[in-house]
Amino acid sequence: MSSPTSRALLVLPYLRIQNANAISSPLTHGFSSITAFIGLMWALQRKLATQGIPLQLLQVGVICHDYEEQVVDGHVKTFRLTRNPVDKDGSTAAIVEEGRIHLKITLVFLLKQASLPDGSTALLIQDNQSALDEWARKLGDTVATMRVAGGTVLPGQPRPGQRTRPWMAVLPEDAEAQAQCFARWRRQWLPGYALVGRDDLLASRLTHLRERQPQATVLDAWLHAARFNHEAGAVEPASEEVGPSRPGVRWADPLRGKGSGWTVPIPVGYARLTAEPVQAGLVANARDARTPVSFVESVYSLAEWISPHRLDRVQDLLWRAETDAQKGLYRCHSGYARSDAQRLDEVMPDFD
Known part of the structure; x- marks a missing residue:
């Protein structure tokens, strides 16, 4: 069965991104900004229109499995910068500071079927898995040619088990059935961490x-x-931390407890x-x-x-x-x- 409100998930598992942008804003660095992945969703939507795929991307979720920020460790971390080619007159080109990070991520898109001409048959249905698989393959191939947060998508590595390639699935309209499906899907994204707003x-x-x-x-x-x-005495010290030579005062952040x-x-x-x-x-x-x-x-x-296994709903994951x-x-x-x-x-x- 299908309805005008049918939704589906597109999952692009274990993408390897090289040299993604690590400077997410003027005040933060590290993982790429969530706005970069929203931008990827819009760019992918425009490519869908040119390919004639009747799907509309609505929301996106990000799960990080591994990362490697390109920094030099020390008392103060500094980015590993690249030397640009010399200028046309042979002088040394200026170094423009840029932050780069290598990522291994899974992207999850919520989508719906775009408007179809009158009389057309709905395609976003559970009984049309062959079409869903073909769309997932095309979308995976398309993303492989795009920039993700400014980084390059590297060819995927063979992985054992199921769901290691792009896949799509229609979300059940019943809330309980949807929760059961999500409980099964979220285990495929372990080990990893999903970014959620707080x-x-x-x-x-x-x-x-x-x-x-x-x-x-x-x-x-x-x-x-x-x-x-950190504050002195904000947290009660453990019994083994108190002794004749210890004052019994513990320094800790009271708002960052276990x-x-x-x-x-x-x-x-x-x-x-x-x-x-x-x-x-x-x-x-x-x-x-x-x-x-x-x-x-x-x-x-x-x-x-x-961790994805601590999320209860599909919406918990999405932005x-x-x-x-x-x-x-x-x-x-x-x-x-x-x-x-x-x-x-x-x-x-x-x-x-």
Whole structure:
């Protein structure tokens, strides 16, 4: 059976990306920004249109299996930079700092069937697995020719077991059946960690700071959560840590205790700096002279790396892009939600 609301998952497992962008924003580095994968989704959507594949990509999820940031270890890590060829006059070319990282990731796309002419038969159905397999193969071949977060896709390595190549599956419309399917699929993405949004942690951190500093801002909370904040006596020392030669005071971060999770600061989009976009053609050297241009700065939040087997729903894994033209906010939202989560707008109403 099919319906206009049928959804499917496209999974591109264990992609090897070489030299992806490791500078995700002016304030963060490491794993590539989630906006880069949203951009990949849109670029892939345009290629689908040229190939005549009637599918529409809606959301994307990222699972990281391995990474190797190209840095030189030391007291302060520095990027491994490349020497550019000499200039036309033979002089030494300037070095432009760039951060690179090698990744092994699995990409998960949520998609639906695009509009079909009247009288056409729906193709995104469970009984049409041969067509799904063919689409998955074509999409996998297409992504292999594209840039992923600025990096190059390397040829895949043979792996034992099932689901080692691109595959598609229609999501059951029944919530219980969908949860059962997802419980089976998520085991294929182990070992690895999925990146999920945690705006609620930023909200709780802001509430915590305002108990001591009533004038604390969201930026203060984000910076506070992005580092370790050790305090003396914040955590009770274990019995073996107390002795005649030990004062019995333990230094620790009270907000990063056992079970607090692997949280990281990330950029989640952009905010427009002007009241309205600049008219098309008025900004020199713009990429597209037919599209209005906006000058923006990065928008930041918190995220968490979670093992896929700890996710209960497909939506927990996925990110979507949303635009608020009135506020000039272009940001990515995660489908991950906790019942005990505190919303950021509850403590900062003018922040979206």
